[in-house]
Amino acid sequence: MKIAVIDYEAGNIRSVQRALQAAAGPDASVEVTPDPAKIRDAYAVVFPGQGAAGQCMTNLNSTHLSDVIRERIHSGRPFMGVCVGLQLLFSHLEEDDTAGLGVLPGEVRRFPDRPGLKVPQIGWNEVRQAKKSALWENVPDHSYFYFVHSYYPDPAQWAVDSVVGVTDYGFDFASAFSKDNWMATQFHPEKSGKLGLQLYSNFLKFASTL
Numbered sequence: 001m002k003i004a005v006i007d008y009e010a011g012n013i014r015s016v017q018r019a020l021q022a023a024a025g026p027d028a029s030v031e032v033t034p035d036p037a038k039i040r041d042a043y044a045v046v047f048p049g050q051g052a053a054g055q056c057m058t059n060l061n062s063t064h065l066s067d068v069i070r071e072r073i074h075s076g077r078p079f080m081g082v083c084v085g086l087q088l089l090f091s092h093l094e095e096d097d098t099a100g101l102g103v104l105p106g107e108v109r110r111f112p113d114r115p116g117l118k119v120p121q122i123g124w125n126e127v128r129q130a131k132k133s134a135l136w137e138n139v140p141d142h143s144y145f146y147f148v149h150s151y152y153p154d155p156a157q158w159a160v161d162s163v164v165g166v167t168d169y170g171f172d173f174a175s176a177f178s179k180d181n182w183m184a185t186q187f188h189p190e191k192s193g194k195l196g197l198q199l200y201s202n203f204l205k206f207a208s209t210l
Contacts, residue, residue, distance in 0.1 A: 001028040003204070004042035006069070008034060008059045010084060011050025019190035020046060023200035036068045044207040045072055048190075049084030050148070053108070054096025056084055066101055073103055073182055078207030081184035086177065087151060089184060095151055104177070105156035114170045120150040121169050127187065133164040133178045134206040135185075135199060143195050145175075145187035153177075153186060181210055 003024060005017050013032055021030045031038065039045055047069060049056055060066040073079050073089075081089055090100045093108040100108070111119045124144045129136050152173040155163065165176025165185070175186040183203055189196035 001043045001204075002038075002041070003028060003030045004039050004045045005030065005032045006034070006039060006045065006047045006065065006085075007032045008049070008056065008063060008065055010056045010059060011048065013048045015190045016046060016048045016082065019197060020200050020204075023197045024204055028204075034063060034065065036065065039065075039068050039072060040075075044078040044080070044204055046080045046082065046203075047085035047088075048082040049088065051084065052096060053084065053087065053093040053098040053100075053151070056088060057093075057098050057100065060088070060101075070101060070103065076181045076210065078203070078210050079182040080203050081182070082190075083149065083186060083188055086184035086186055087149075087153060090153060090155075093151065104153075104162070105159050107154045108151045109154050110151050111169065117170045121147050123147065125167050125169065125187075127165045127167050127175055129164065130166045130174075131164045131178075133176075133183075134209075135164060135176060135178050135183050135202055137198075137202045137205070139195055139198055139202070144192075145185070145189070145196065146191040147175075147187045148191075149186060 087108045089103040129141045162179035163174040167175035177184040189199040
């Protein structure tokens with residue numbers, strides 16, 4: 001089993017690699033790579049990310065990985081986005097007025113300033129399971145996962161059917177998505193302990209059905 005973690009110089013992705021290796025077991029090969037051929041051919045692909053949206057998108061476009069990601073998703077083969085890797089799937093991001101990959105219609109907006117709520121949101125928060133999904137197998141509803149973000153996904157109305165998890169940070173926002181061959185989370189499974197590893201395991205099990 002070959003698993004590709006997309007490397008586009010956006011944050012510490014070695015922790016994602018380690019978590020996926022733990023979830024997949026010793027017989028799997030988990031490689032951090034910018035190689036389009038390896039991304040196209042992998043059994044499963046994970047698209048992580050941290051940092052400013054504008055620079056992340058510039059990195060993707062300059063290496064033509066933006067086209068590779070769209071191709072991979074539209075191919076019907078397994079794909080998972082994490083944190084900024086989720087946000088960049090959207091049409092537009094407020095941060096740096098950035099045009100995203102356009103896979104998901106909608107906007108990624110900055111959290112409004114509200115009394116008692118710090119921006120960025122950093123730490124553990126509850127995720128309510130909005131819809132049954134392979135992502136949630138053996139994961140209790142209302143479990144807590146680790147978030148680090150100043151911006152949140154706001155899908156267009158006709159894309160709401162892909163929302164499978166919701167989190168309250170002064171208001172409800174979509175924090176997990178799943179549709180067809182892909183999954184995505186705003187939180188970091190690799191920083192979320194045993195349940196985070198369970199999510200990666202669920203993604204890989206889901207990949208085996210495609």
